[in-house]
Amino acid sequence: xxxxxxxxxxxxxxxxxxxxxxxxxxxxxxxxxxxxxxxxxxxxxxxxxxxxxxxxxxxxxxxxxxxxxxxxxxxxxxxxxxxxxxxxxxxxxxxxxxxxxxxxxxxxxxxxxxxxxxxxxxxxxxxxxxxxxxxxxxxxxxxxxxxxxxxxxxxxxxxxxxxxxxxxxxxxxxxxxxxxxxxxxxxxxxxxxxxxxxxxxxxxxxxxxxxxxxxxxxxxxxxxxxxxxxxxxxxxxxxxxxxxxxxxxxxxxxxxxxxxxxxxxxxxxxxxxxxxxxxxxxxxxxxxx
Numbered sequence: 001x002x003x004x005x006x007x008x009x010x011x012x013x014x015x016x017x018x019x020x021x022x023x024x025x026x027x028x029x030x031x032x033x034x035x036x037x038x039x040x041x042x043x044x045x046x047x048x049x050x051x052x053x054x055x056x057x058x059x060x061x062x063x064x065x066x067x068x069x070x071x072x073x074x075x076x077x078x079x080x081x082x083x084x085x086x087x088x089x090x091x092x093x094x095x096x097x098x099x100x101x102x103x104x105x106x107x108x109x110x111x112x113x114x115x116x117x118x119x120x121x122x123x124x125x126x127x128x129x130x131x132x133x134x135x136x137x138x139x140x141x142x143x144x145x146x147x148x149x150x151x152x153x154x155x156x157x158x159x160x161x162x163x164x165x166x167x168x169x170x171x172x173x174x175x176x177x178x179x180x181x182x183x184x185x186x187x188x189x190x191x192x193x194x195x196x197x198x199x200x201x202x203x204x205x206x207x208x209x210x211x212x213x214x215x216x217x218x219x220x221x222x223x224x225x226x227x228x229x230x231x232x233x234x235x236x237x238x239x240x241x242x243x244x245x246x247x248x249x250x251x252x253x254x255x256x257x258x259x260x261x262x263x264x265x266x267x268x269x270x271x272x273x274x275x276x277x278x279x280x281x282x283x284x285x286x287x288x289x
Contacts, residue, residue, distance in 0.1 A: 004187070006031040008094045016095035016153065020142045022087055025079040028191055030072045035094040036120055037065040038156065039073075040138045044088030046075040047194075047239045050123045051170035052226060054235040056243050062131050062138075064160060066121030067097065069170070074194055076243070091138045095153065112161035123169030130163040185210050186224060197236045198260045203229065237261060238274040245283045252279050 006029070010017045017035075030049065041061045048057040050071045057073060065071055078086055097117050098105065105114050126134055134156065141152040188209050193201065206229060207217035221229045237259040244255045253264050261267035271279050 004029055004031045006033045008033050008035050010094070015150075016093065016099045018142050018149075019092045019094075020090075021092065022089045024082070024086075025075040025088055026073040026090070028072065028074060028187075028194075030070060030187060030190060032068050032070045033094070034067050035096050036067055036117065037071070038093040038134075038138070038160075039063050039065065040091045040135060041073070042089040042091065044073070044075055044079070044090065045243070046073060046079070047236065047243075048073045052172070053123065053169040054232075054239055055169075056239050060131070060135070062126045062134050063169070064120045064124040064126070066117065066119075066123070069121060069123060071123075091142055093138065093141065093153070093156070100150065100153070113157055116157065116161040119168075122171065124160075124163075125167040125169055126160075126163060126165070127167065128165040130159060130165050133159055189221070189229075193233060193236060197233060197240065198258065200260070200262070201233060233260075234270050235274055238271050241267070241271060241279065242275070242282060245279055246286045248283065248287060252283070255279070 008017055026044065026046075039062065041057055041059055043059050045056070045058045048055055048063075048071070050063070050065065051069055075088060079088060104110055137152060137156050137159065141149070141156065144152050189206055192206065192209055203214045203217065207214045210217050210220070212220060218229065221232070225232060241255055241259045244250060244258060245252070250258070256264050256267035259267070261270070268278060271282075275282055277285070
């Protein structure tokens, strides 16, 4: 899926950007930028799209994204109801690979940093103690100035470079060149799917949104995303099911229909294909944590 190029605003007096966002939601735009992004979700939940990976996100998550890796955090429906008591909060750090100067990457003491930037191109979900330490550093970073700001960034890079407890989100390297017409077309498909995945969606509906025939749309979507539209839709539904299973408010058979599946056996089959485990196993695993 070709994303929209996003220009990250950086003040003239700064070499990199630190934002502390408190807002209604994270928006809907599928985008990329040449800056690396360290994203700490303090409050919020929903489904995130990073490269070809579609997964749930929740409070406490920290992810490092490499340069030009497409992404978006799509919040759950309740974050789009103009409810002042339902807000997301995040600290986001954007920095170019050479923001501290090109020479630093060539220093023998900094040999781990270029390796980190290469790993980040696939997306890194931080875990365990490293995540907790990063959260503290990022909270500290938002209030620093001048040399202290650079020192905190170096501390963050050191922790990331030495971390071994993380999950790779995209085994393959994902980069795109944007085209305005593709951005508009695929964002329409993306938003329509997220709004309507709970009900039956047929290819004629989605193709008409794209102003393409069904055959042309299927070929186009597969070319852009490396997956069929049907596979994309199933991943969205399974991600929503994962969230409902962890909330543990409804029986599994009811969750099946709340996510757009038309029968229980179909739901179980697709859930295991996407996650590798059954809904019951998934529920037991995450409720036990």
